[in-house]
Amino acid sequence: MSFYTRRMRMMLPLAALLITAMLSLALPAQLVFADGPGISIKSEVGYEGKVKFDKWNPLKLTLTSDQDISGDIVLQIQSQNGAGFHTSYVQHVELPKDTPKEVVLGLPGTILNKDNNQILFYEESYKKGKPIPFASGKNYVQANPYNGALIGVLSDDPDTMNFMNVLNGKGTSVNIIPLKAAGIPVDAMLLSGLDVLVINNFASDTLSEPQRQAIVGWVNGGGTLVLAGGAGYAKTAAPFAEIAPVTADGTTAVTALPELEKLGGKPLKLDGDFTISTATPVKDAKTEIQASNEPLVAVHDYGQGKVQYAAYDLAMEPVSSWAGHPAVWTSVLQGSLPVGSQNMYYNPLIDNLNYVLDYFPSLSMPSFTPLLWMLIIYAVVVAPVLYFILKKFDKREWAWFLIPIIAFIASGAVYMAGSADKTKELAHTINIVEMNGHGSAVKTTATAFFTPRSGNYELEFPSGMYLRTSGSRSSFGGGMDESKSFVRKNPDSTTVELRDMSQWSLAKVWAESGSPEELGRMETDLKLDAKGQLSGTVMNDTTGDLTEVVLVIGGKGYKLGDIPKGGSAPIPQDPKQILNFMGGDIAGMLYPYSQNDDKYRQRDIISNYTFSKGTVNTDKAFVLGWNTEHLTNYTLKKQAVRSDQLNFWVQPVAMTWGTSGKINVPYGFLAPEISQVNAPIFNAYGNGIELGQGSLIAEFPLISDQEVVYSEFSIKGIKPNNNVKMEIWNAQKNEWEPVNGSGNELKVTENPERYILNNRIRFMLNANDQTNFQMPELSVKGEVKP
Template sequence: MKLYRLWPHIQQTRLHATSILKHLLQRGTLLLIPLLLSLVLAQPAFARQVTSYSASSIQTQRVADDGPVISQATAGFDSRFHDGNWVPVTVTLDNNGTDFQGMVAVNVPSSPLNNNGSTSVYQVPISLPSGAHKQITLYAPFTFDSPGTVQNISVNLLNTSGQTVNTQLASLRTLNAGDIFVGVLSDQSNNFNALSNVSLLNTSSSVIVQPLNATNFPDNSIVLRNFDLLVLDNFTTASLSPQQLNALQNWVAQGGSLIIAGGPEWQHTFNTLPSTLLPVTPTGTATLPGGTSLLPTGSSTSNGTNKVGSGITSSLPISTATLTTGTAVLTSGKTPLIVQASVGQGSVVYLAFDPTLDPVYSWTGASILWKSLLFRTVNEQTLMNTQSINSGIVPAIAFSSKPVNLNFSGLLQLLLNNSPPAIWFILVLLLAYILILGPVRLFLVRLLKKRDWSWRITLITIVVFSLLSYGLALQQQGTSIQSDNVTIVQLNGQNIGNTLAHITSFQGVFVPNQGDYQLHLPQASFAQPNDSFYGPGLASSTTTFQSSSSANDITLHGVNIWTLRSIVTERDQTIQGGITSHLSIANNTLQGTITNTLPYGLTDAFVLIGDQYVSIGNIASGQSTQVMLQSLNGYPTSNTPLAQQIASADGQSSNYDPYGQQPQTEVQRHLSILQTLAGNTVNSTYCVNGTCYTQASSVMYNGTAPGFKYSSVTLSGGPSMMQFHQYDPLTIPNASATLIGWANSAQSALTGNVTINGNAASGHQETLIQAPLSVSTTGSFMMNSALFHSKVINVVGTNTQAVSDGIYTMNGGSITYEYTAPGLARIHGNMLTLAEKSTLLQNAPIVTGNSSPLADANTLQVHVYNWQKHTWNAFSFSQFTLSISNAQPYISSGGRILVQLSNQNSSQTALFNKPLLSLQGSIQ
């Protein structure tokens, strides 16, 4: 067929196709537009990019040999540290080239247990003029999760473009889980061989002595947590800066242990020391005669008996002093030789002699003396055995001492403001949709007399209501940056004026879009990631921390859409005002007043003592309130933690579930936070070989013993579970009572105005105040076990082990406890009661293999020291308790009670807790 004959057909086909295309465009335009809009809205907008020095984007740049270099980089204390702590990284830099501006950066990989591939980069700005030689120290947290291993960390010098100019490696070694790390401030640090040679129960662990001086002593308490014990002996304390002295004081108040040695050179050691760290008032010097024993009653001698060993071989110069606080555990006449005092959550031991000088240094009992001092200071860590003993019970787990509580990631996720739309709004939207598609559409078609508009109205209605539904869903998930914050303020003491406090903040950042985000914290603090499996998108992510003397700038790199990132910060701070108390116990009733001198009021406040509590409601700033708690227990009788008791009394769930229902009210948020701090969460259990441990938050405990950061432990092996607490996680160790309350109006004063990408973010801000309270006794009373300070002072045998804080196993041998309390020397004791938990054995793990059978505390032999006859009197438990009707002979003139438990049957292993002691008596 010729082409001109086909042309009419082609033209007709073209016109028909054009008509169809126009028709489709007319009918489809309205559909295409909302679809395109939906795609645009659904596509996440990229957040503003923030310039930073990301480890993931570091490019290596070759420089000339005469440029800036890192000549040396060291980490830790002679490369050693306790795993999970902040360590100092000291960097020496030289610049033989032109002036240089840049950053020193330390790369910190994530914990192997998290295994998410994330990296943290800690940076400080550096300025190196030509010819400069400079040394700087920055701090970074490291967790190897592998005791006794060595790793190399990268220290990079970056230019202003983020390129690597120079790199040095620094080795870092984790101490063994049972090692005791002792920092020594002494002008003669070579005479501590007797301390280094102390043998521990775990033969694979050692006492590591680390010499310190004014140059390498940290200026913050957080880095000092690497040490289990500090010794101050014949040291020029004036060489320490005010910041270093404050760090020492805060470290002790937060749980550290300090030994202060006097002797003939006591003045240059004591003169500039904070008065709160001295339990005595020095008066001069004197001389002890030869033959004087330096071992307190209850200490062991080399042959394993409980008899005090022979004394020193010659005269000994000592410092004289009068007792101001604490208990004199050894005296010579009226001169205290060894004094132990509680300072906040920690302890201080004063020695009137210098153990590094003869005749003590060469004395055969020197190592026994140091071992006795270790029991009094690091205490139960000396019983930490990382090897399984024949009980078959899992040894104590060396949890990290850093205050990261992964449960807070789930809590912050739960606190996000993502409430669903109101039911009435959804009903109105649905009704409007039906009305428009039905009556309204028909009315418009008839009114306009255009039937072809029916489908247009239908299509427009579908598109509009689809967009509305999409918008509601977007609002439900979140369209703006949210930042929830939970802050815990732990006061170090009672003061009307300024009070030292340790502040820990958990900051959750929820972002609706993908990109980089910069978090600005206006308070200088130690910050680190607290992300966990609750939040997606953490794999291979990088977080950059840049600190200064007044603020922290944190860059979250490559954050995925709708992701929660969690940061934890902590710092020491002096705050205005405080909490003071005038409480006393009489006739089994706690009563008195509490005064709030903080510049902000407290809400939902409680007073906690032992395993009991009383609500005191709200306390305004400057206000005093009455407290009364009747029927006070002599010792804890409940296995229910205080957080669960408070929640149950309010009708709330006794366990917080991070995947559960969102708290709807302020009270519910407070209860969720308390239960998270106490470890009462559904997902807070850590299991090893079938034995499960419930972890209380280490936020509430800032001590230094890495094996015992968590006070609650759940042993599972049967159909039931039991929790035992030496201290309830909400109470402050060493405090007679504890106050907790919420001070939300104080948020800006304590944390400042936090910004994200330069803008303030919305979210919940909660602040918990925790303060120690003092309690006295008057008239006739029962002295609650919470008022006693107890510690292990001696162990005989090698098969005694602390499986958790306050829970022990023993296969042969003995363990001796010392109990002290304020004013105990003035008390006339009528009845002394010792009690053991009756549920330990039936809830212990199932023992398999060749383990010896478990026995309960009723099988133990009990001896209590009689100070009048200087003998150990024998007793026994009956139904897990024993009572001594005439208690006075068992209270020393210095206010000490000694209790010894022994298991002479080596064919069985006793499982028991530290005896709970209560005393009925009156003030003399």
């Protein structure tokens, strides 16, 4: 055997070992599991497996160990682009031997399967120990976000509200979820996956006090609670007396419900006595339907949400299975339930604002001019100056070490110039403050955290916050890095640990809380005179000064300018201060694009806010404004992170009608509300509606705080295009009538009351093909009853 052959045989094992080592470095690291006790796991996701897109949903884990052990349960969710685990949700748990332990985590509504998430148990802590494999059960979560309406029901009869299932079909999706008292979370945020919670003929005192508070907090944050039960109403509503629309005082029997029959549009025969509860509406509550001079349906706003009262048992026959019952409750719950198919253009607000956070006011790229001068000076010094000096002293060989030294100094100068504002942790925070007009507001926060150095960072947020993170972005617009973030809810704080952050990168955190904050309101005094002219004032009763305040109402934007705290501004009459938004883009008109654009954040926030809400920009009246006060602070090593903050304040507003006894409401003030869609495609976005072949039913709500005798009404836009035809509901005849107005407008001056049902005008739009159009508009005239 030759020397060469022997040498090759000796080298081959070494080469194989080297290749194996290199491959092991190239492949992603796999988890190394520790030996330990046998732990079984069971999971229950959302409500009957339903999770709501872009909402926080409960994930109930039941763990059982064959030994006493304590540690961290960790749910790791992978980023959408698949680049490593995105966010890990952590909770410490003590597992006594052979004793099932229930753990509830908040789960963001997104698509989850065995390929993009996993559940791990670390003995002691995820920071120290190794994961212990589960002896049985799935170590991952499966969830597919549900985009239809979710109605939770607490009732002695599990079939309560099942009559709403008849709405399921082409373009509409409703899911009724029977609940048990034990299934109600103790955290309001974990109820946010429900659109409506119905409590009907149910002993609500079986709920614990934390559960009751969670329901009240959920309503305060925007939920809709229905309290009903007829003869059993008292036991239903007793724990919720502070937010109920009525004070119950007994029961009575009726033999007919004509008001309900008209709203349902179908004959209703009771076949004898039908028991309803009797009650007195509380202050500020509105009676929507009456029966025998008793409130049959009433509503009371509470915080961001509302509480509905029904005087009868929703499961009681013959009303429960009555063919008109679904139409009644689609009208009663109008605005509380999503309608139609999911808007295909809808994205979570966090996704839409993600790139806005890149506009970091405190950070900027180095100015080109100083860098250019540094380059010129370096070139001059290194080339002619250094050459002539060394030549004069006959030391040209010194160039071998002087040029590297000068280059080193020049590089240091360039680095110092470019990193002057990048040596400390910084934050760029956007707060969206949604006021309810009664003094409290729901605040949602998006923040970008800048890391001046590589390493690990642990940020501490106030208690009760729910956090989501997105991948870090390196070097001001560079690619997305793998984000390793661990979120833990503690009794007194919520922390997020950001691991392996690279130098000069941004970690983005989305923070939400189920508890409204007392941040004040915009007090409005708005009036329409007999000529339909708007006047009044807007007062800033929030916690700070507001800039660039705008009132959006009637399809127009009234620029009110800056309003200091405690100050007010009149509604401008100068046409230069009034923008016509009808059919236009609010964001683009308020903040037009320009060459020196310094309002890009404001424009993008308004655009993304209205877009992500899936609503038509001009269909609601609201006031908006801005300030830069510090509304959200988080800490790093117990020190507040220096932050640039931009706060977007928005609040719906109400109108005072008929100040002179005359009612004259122009087009644009009474916006239609869609109650039912029967089409494969439905989207409300930007400035209009997209509808597939099918129909939608909507209602114009009329003036509800006064009794009005209407003398005429007009509907403009009755022929949106050649693909759409309109019908109007005749409440006297209980039937649909085709609309045949003059041109593109219907004007009714003779007996307009025949089209008014429950203080609403109902219409239907039928599309014979997929199409886009603007919703019709309504104007009314009449007199207020003395």
